[in-house]
Amino acid sequence: MMAGYLLARAGVDVIVLEKHADFFRDFRGDTIHPSTLEVMHELGLLEEFLKLPHQEVRELRGIFNGQPVVMADFSRLPTRCKFIAFMPQWDFLNFLAAHAKRFPSFTLRMQHEVVDLLFDNERVVGVRAKTPESDREVYADLVIGADGRHAITHTRAKLQLQEFGVPIDALWMRLSKREDDPPQSLGFFQHGKLLVLLDRGDYFQVGFVIPKGGFDQIKKRGLPALHSDIVAIAPFLHDRITELDDWEKIKLLTVQINRLKKWCREGLLCIGDNAHAMSPAGGVGINLALQDAIATANLLATKLRTRAVSVLELEEVQRRREWPTKVIQTMQAFIHRHVVTGRSSGSDDKLPFLPRLLIWFPFLRGIAARLIGLGPRPEHVRSPEM
Ligand SMILES: Cc1cc2nc3c(=O)[nH]c(=O)nc-3n(C[C@H](O)[C@H](O)[C@H](O)COP(=O)(O)OP(=O)(O)OC[C@H]3O[C@@H](n4cnc5c(N)ncnc54)[C@H](O)[C@@H]3O)c2cc1C
Numbered sequence: 166m167m168a169g170y171l172l173a174r175a176g177v178d179v180i181v182l183e184k185h186a187d188f189f190r191d192f193r194g195d196t197i198h199p200s201t202l203e204v205m206h207e208l209g210l211l212e213e214f215l216k217l218p219h220q221e222v223r224e225l226r227g228i229f230n231g232q233p234v235v236m237a238d239f240s241r242l243p244t245r246c247k248f249i250a251f252m253p254q255w256d257f258l259n260f261l262a263a264h265a266k267r268f269p270s271f272t273l274r275m276q277h278e279v280v281d282l283l284f285d286n287e288r289v290v291g292v293r294a295k296t297p298e299s300d301r302e303v304y305a306d307l308v309i310g311a312d313g314r315h316a317i318t319h320t321r322a323k324l325q326l327q328e329f330g331v332p333i334d335a336l337w338m339r340l341s342k343r344e345d346d347p348p349q350s351l352g353f354f355q356h357g358k359l360l361v362l363l364d365r366g367d368y369f370q371v372g373f374v375i376p377k378g379g380f381d382q383i384k385k386r387g388l389p390a391l392h393s394d395i396v397a398i399a400p401f402l403h404d405r406i407t408e409l410d411d412w413e414k415i416k417l418l419t420v421q422i423n424r425l426k427k428w429c430r431e432g433l434l435c436i437g438d439n440a441h442a443m444s445p446a447g448g449v450g451i452n453l454a455l456q457d458a459i460a461t462a463n464l465l466a467t468k469l470r471t472r473a474v475s476v477l478e479l480e481e482v483q484r485r486r487e488w489p490t491k492v493i494q495t496m497q498a499f500i501h502r503h504v505v506t507g508r509s510s511g512s513d514d515k516l517p518f519l520p521r522l523l524i525w526f527p528f529l530r531g532i533a534a535r536l537i538g539l540g541p542r543p544e545h546v547r548s549p550e551m
Contacts, residue, residue: 422498
């Protein structure tokens with residue numbers, strides 16, 4: 166959506182195809198980072214955007230074995246907004262879509278599921294999409310594959326994927342929120358286990374990290390055992406945990422980290438989770454996907470207005486975005502190995518080494534804030550506005 170917005174703003178004819186009828190998915194994460202808010206300012210949209218219901222989180226706090234620790238402090242970031250805005254991603258996407266529709270060269274087609282690529286010899290020249298009425302062919306100078314972790318575009322283009330093993334999966338569910346709940350802390354860490362609570366107004370979106378492939382075992386132990394695992398980490402949830410009274414209310418989200426070796430071929434560019442699936446660790450995948458979109462528009466918008474772009478020009482996007490991706494994915498792999506494994510570590514240490522470091526050296530919270538809030542190479546809008 167961001168790539169579509171920016172390219173249409175630059176006068177390029179764009180059609181965004183979305184397979185669902187709306188953006189109401191509850192497994193997308195809710196974080197709008199300071200660097201994204203800066204981009205919204207650069208686009209002149211920030212003031213209106215911040216009128217949407219959201220929460221401003223100025224420091225990320227985790228509860229480590231019962232002890233609160235500030236993990237990242239955004240107050241000194243060199244950005245206009247020194248906070249992460251927590252907002253359901255569907256609100257963000259609807260906002261961008263509404264503004265993109267003001268550009269005459271922008272079209273959004275919902276319920277258009279891309280099921281195949283169209284080729285002319287070796288060049289990708291468009292996509293075949295399934296719609297409620299019929300199949301449609303859409304031809305384009307460039308197809309941008311922004312279709313997430315299970316992308317059909319990179320599969321059909323036979324782009325090679327490198328998988329980096331991840332030891333965890335996540336259970337995703339809802340619990341109601343009460344007025345007297347303790348102040349929001351994002352994560353409850355307990356000897357290798359992690360419970361995440363995203364405040365969505367009248368309910369918590371709950372993420373519970375489990376060992377990879379461990380869901381069947383958890384089901385065998387039964388719901389009461391899962392309830393007590395969760396309540397052991399966040400005791401204040403004891404009065405509502407039985408709201409999870411059916412496995413239907415608990416979704417398994419498989420966590421992956423991977424990266425395409427080549428993000429493009431003639432006529433096709435892959436960005437976001439399609440090019441590099443991100444783990445939820447650090448809550449940075451949305452930001453990274455947005456930065457790919459901004460870089461894509463910066464590098465290609467002017468050219469695309471008048472002509473198709475070459476593979477060499479598409480490769481510039483990969484060259485610009487690959488190392489920030491590698492840095493973040495390496496950080497996520499480290500977190501999976503040393504902080505959140507989904508298994509009880511068996512350690513008696515009240516405070517693991519990493520949070521201890523953050524207490525001893527508070528300046529590290531500023532570094533964490535930069536990595537999470539801005540990312541290694543924050544992008545700014547350089548594409549033109551027509
Ligand atoms: C459990 C979990 C929690 C997470 N929490 C966070 C978080 O809090 N913060 C954060 O920054 N990151 C989080 N992430 C990572 C983040 O969700 C992703 O990195 C980010 O959403 C990637 O954005 P994207 O636009 O590339 O892909 P997506 O957000 O996956 O968007 C892809 C879009 O393409 C559409 N689509 C897919 N296939 C087709 C098709 N064939 N035809 C047409 N449309 C199609 C989809 O419907 C979707 O709208 C989390 C990940 C997981 C697994």
